[in-house]
Amino acid sequence: MSKFEALTGNDAVATAMRQINPDVVAAYPITPQTSTVQKFSEFVADGLVDTEFVTVESEHSAMSACVGAAAAGARVMTATSANGLALMWEIVYIAASNRLPIVMSLVNRALSAPINIHCDHSDVMGMRDSGWIILFSENAQEAYDNFIQAVRIAEHPDVLLPVAVCQDGFITSHGMERVEIYDDDEVKAFVGEYRPQWSILDIDHPKTYGPLDFYDYYYEHKRQQVEAMENALRVIQEVAEEFNRKFNRTYGLFEAYRLDDAEVAVVVVNSTAGTAKAVVDQLRAEGLRVGLLKPRVFRPFPAKELVDALRHLKAVAVMDRAISFGSMNNASPLFLELAAAMTLHGVQIPMADYVFGLGGRDILPREIESVYRDMLRTAETGQVERMVTYLSVRE
Amino acid sequence: MAELKGWRDIPIGGMILEAGNAVQYPTGTWRAFRPVFGEAKCIHCFTCWLYCPDSSILVDPENEKMLGFDLEHCKGCGICAAVCPVNAKVQREAGETVERDDPRLCIRMVEEGKFQE
Numbered sequence: 001m002s003k004f005e006a007l008t009g010n011d012a013v014a015t016a017m018r019q020i021n022p023d024v025v026a027a028y029p030i031t032p033q034t035s036t037v038q039k040f041s042e043f044v045a046d047g048l049v050d051t052e053f054v055t056v057e058s059e060h061s062a063m064s065a066c067v068g069a070a071a072a073g074a075r076v077m078t079a080t081s082a083n084g085l086a087l088m089w090e091i092v093y094i095a096a097s098n099r100l101p102i103v104m105s106l107v108n109r110a111l112s113a114p115i116n117i118h119c120d121h122s123d124v125m126g127m128r129d130s131g132w133i134i135l136f137s138e139n140a141q142e143a144y145d146n147f148i149q150a151v152r153i154a155e156h157p158d159v160l161l162p163v164a165v166c167q168d169g170f171i172t173s174h175g176m177e178r179v180e181i182y183d184d185d186e187v188k189a190f191v192g193e194y195r196p197q198w199s200i201l202d203i204d205h206p207k208t209y210g211p212l213d214f215y216d217y218y219y220e221h222k223r224q225q226v227e228a229m230e231n232a233l234r235v236i237q238e239v240a241e242e243f244n245r246k247f248n249r250t251y252g253l254f255e256a257y258r259l260d261d262a263e264v265a266v267v268v269v270n271s272t273a274g275t276a277k278a279v280v281d282q283l284r285a286e287g288l289r290v291g292l293l294k295p296r297v298f299r300p301f302p303a304k305e306l307v308d309a310l311r312h313l314k315a316v317a318v319m320d321r322a323i324s325f326g327s328m329n330n331a332s333p334l335f336l337e338l339a340a341a342m343t344l345h346g347v348q349i350p351m352a353d354y355v356f357g358l359g360g361r362d363i364l365p366r367e368i369e370s371v372y373r374d375m376l377r378t379a380e381t382g383q384v385e386r387m388v389t390y391l392s393v394r395e
Numbered sequence: 396m397a398e399l400k401g402w403r404d405i406p407i408g409g410m411i412l413e414a415g416n417a418v419q420y421p422t423g424t425w426r427a428f429r430p431v432f433g434e435a436k437c438i439h440c441f442t443c444w445l446y447c448p449d450s451s452i453l454v455d456p457e458n459e460k461m462l463g464f465d466l467e468h469c470k471g472c473g474i475c476a477a478v479c480p481v482n483a484k485v486q487r488e489a490g491e492t493v494e495r496d497d498p499r500l501c502i503r504m505v506e507e508g509k510f511q512e
Binding site: 097216 | 399400401402405406407408409410411412414415
């Protein structure tokens with residue numbers, strides 16, 4: 001039987017970790033992730049898990065320990081945020097390139113400088129080309145559910161890539177919510193036993209991970225990673241279907257909220273999607289045909305599926321908690337990629353980019369409402385007033 | 396060189412699943428300095444064999460003799476010459492700095508460009 005508990009996002013992920021009972025967890029404390037591994041260390045101390053919990057001296061070492069343990073054939077997890085992820089950088093790529101199914105809880109926080117511990121997505125957007133699968137979570141429930149599914153996605157023989165499960169720093173990680181926690185045995189049965197194909201501890205079959213790989217084969221190994229990402233799109237959906245059946249959920253590549261008959265929509269990930277749903281309801285009550293699309297899977301980028309979900313609209317706004325500095329019009333990563341996808345799939349709809357909430361700046365319903373009203377005007381005129389708006393920054 | 400395989404036909408992530416296949420990689424082509432026997436007699440202590448990172452010291456284990464160098468794989472790192480106790484003795488007795496290609500040594504490191512049979 002499942003039960004409902006009042007949990008923060010971090011406690012929800014720590015609970016998933018306890019239920020999954022991974023072989024190795026290596027992590028270094030960094031706000032706002034810290035309470036995840038702090039809670040998990042209590043589970044270790046209380047003997048509720050068999051995990052080898054490695055307290056390292058930096059995030060670079062944390063990810064290095066994860067790589068070594070995963071190559072040894074262990075089920076491995078870690079958690080980090082912002083500058084911690086930045087310090088892992090070198091090994092983040094190595095984890096993906098060595099095809100190691102590590103699962104990371106990434107509690108999104110602004111990168112320094114100036115130093116800031118609050119939410120934005122500059123950390124995860126920096127890792128978008130690293131070869132990791134990236135999932136977003138609106139709330140603690142989704143962070144918990146995504147974390148459980150991430151294990152199955154990462155370890156699937158057609159994938160074998162690491163997965164980062166994102167949630168918003170403080171907003172989700174430290175906000176207490178009602179979370180349905182499934183029965184321990186059911187979660188264990190869902191994730192199953194990990195059977196690594198190539199353990200370096202299998203001494204009867206000696207093997208080498210991470211050898212020198214020059215111009216003759218390196219390129220072919222990168223091509224394999226492309227194939228794994230393409231497979232991941234299918235596997236993510238298969239795992240979600242099984243999860244939905246078992247735990248009565250509705251996960252897919254994205255969530256469409258009141259989108260079918262909408263004229264304009266906002267595309268936004270993580271916790272702000274929750275706020276935007278309330279705005280959608282409020283504007284719908286006024287008779288305005290507005291909707292929301294909340295991407296769950298960002299890597300691999302489900303271009304065709306997103307375009308198909310948006311192609312009937314008259315205007316689309318992308319709200320993103322990050323800037324891709326120096327990119328076209330200094331826009332945001334999600335906007336740029338979605339705009340490219342729409343255009344290349346032959347869908348010409350007016351699109352605008354709204355950067356918001358950097359460094360944890362609050363995003364209020366009335367600000368999201370202003371985005372919808374901009375889009376409703378654009379739907380009438382067919383004209384985008386500004387390609388990029390830095391929402392609620394002071395002039 | 397063997398025919399190169401496509402991305403579908405090789406282990407993922409650059410993994411090498413076959414043990415001991417470094418022998419198929421002729422790293423001797425990397426070498427800039429060649430180990431060469433000099434005038435000082437080898438005492439067959441096997442110190443070079445123990446330290447060589449590329450298993451490139453050829454030995455006869457039954458007769459406990461050091462035979463020479465596997466130049467197909469020797470990268471010319473010079474560790475054999477650096478750990479050689481006979482080299483140390485030559486150096487000490489000379490009472491001066493001995494260049495690494497000095498003919499008086501046991502294991503000399505000779506620049507490939509200057510090497511003559």
